[in-house]
Amino acid sequence: MALASPSNLLSLHNAGSKITSALPFRFAMRYDYNPKVTAIPDLALFDGLSPDDPGPKALPTLAECAVHLEMLEAFQALRQKVIHSKKLDQAFGMEPNRKTVYRKVWNGARRRKNRTYTIDKFVLKDADFAGKRKEKWTYFLQIAAVRFHAWIRVVNRCLKDHDANGAPVPRYLLLPPLDTLIIWHAYLLNCDDFKSYCAVQNLHHVQQIAFPWADIHNAIDRENWSYTLPSEQSAWLRENGNLDASLIDALSETTTNRKNPAWHLLKEFNSMTKTPWTEGLADPLVQTILNARSTRGANEALVNNVSRQVVFVDKMHGHRWIRSPAVHGTLRRAVDRYDKFLHLFRLYPGTFLVPTLDVDLVWHTHQCSAEDYRQFVTERVGRFINHDDKIGRGTLDFGFTSAEEWYRVTFGEQYQVCLCWSCEAILEAVDKMGDDVLAKEDSEALIRDLSVRVEREVNYYREVETARRLGKNLPVGWNHHKGT
């Protein structure tokens, strides 16, 4: 539609941001009270999440993409928690290197002739410590990689046994601990690597499964993005794979007992000492840590997969669509745009195409169900499309330009669009209005009103998000469906 044309959107975006910047942030709290705090994200977003495998015929659903956004927030939250955990600093034997210096401190006014001084002691902050603490995340992933191999073998064995006796597998068994999920997720986004890993390790059953979106959704707390396994699943993992439900908790707990061999081992996790370890070998955690230390080279690729994904996770966290008032529309359009993106691969074989951020989210969601994705894409495009995130910047820029061009030529729509909350909310409101309303003569005034209304709504959502981030009480809700 003409209204959604690039120039119109740009002016709406500009108008929107002018209104936003003119408003004091508190404004959104003041105007329309509702006793119920608006649930953000709206739970209707997850309607239709099915615990069953939809099969290879389907594109990812809006609900699955929404869970993907929740999951990436959970990944981001865990990374922050690991990096900023003082307990883990202690566990890995990290402490700031504080220097003590002595300085003259003058007493009295500067101009006084006979003023005196004392020599005071100062403890300087370790400026490098913040950087050093970040290394914990790499150590954490190195241990997570070992747990991933253990977890995937247990799950595959379980799937195989159930297959042999014809019983369906309880879906929750496919739900890994969060650290393992991070490794698995990043591996799945390197489709061919994951497939050959499964082939070499005889993990054919795992390669077939659909990603457990519904269970992941249930494990995540939408208030603080923490992730908790159901208790029956924690017990199952402990019994069948000797795995702790939460790696960060298990590592933190080592510090509560001075004699804990796991703690002593962790403290020298990164040191080059090759002295054979003899203490506490019966402890599964000690075994895991020892294993992580010796397989660091072999697991490097798995850790690197996650490190490359961090950029994407941070971008998604920056956009925070999961808290946006227009998340329904953003994801609905993203799925549609992904469908078109795949179509380009079919139309222009041999062209290298790079997705936009929203299209990439849907693409990743699709790849998480490895075999379904493989079958769907092979059928739709006529060949398999591997997702390789190891490609360099120059090639990516080139691939983006071709995608942009072909998309415009083929569908008559813009490829790169602004995905900010305001633009998305305006687009959503315009979509709801319909073409007949917009064809009226006073449509300009309508658009102006609409843009003001949308900005109020966006402001309210921003206010809620700010309150959440600052740990304050949430502002009183505004029922945006009332549409005042």
Ligand SMILES: [Zn+2]
């Ligand atoms: Zn915008």
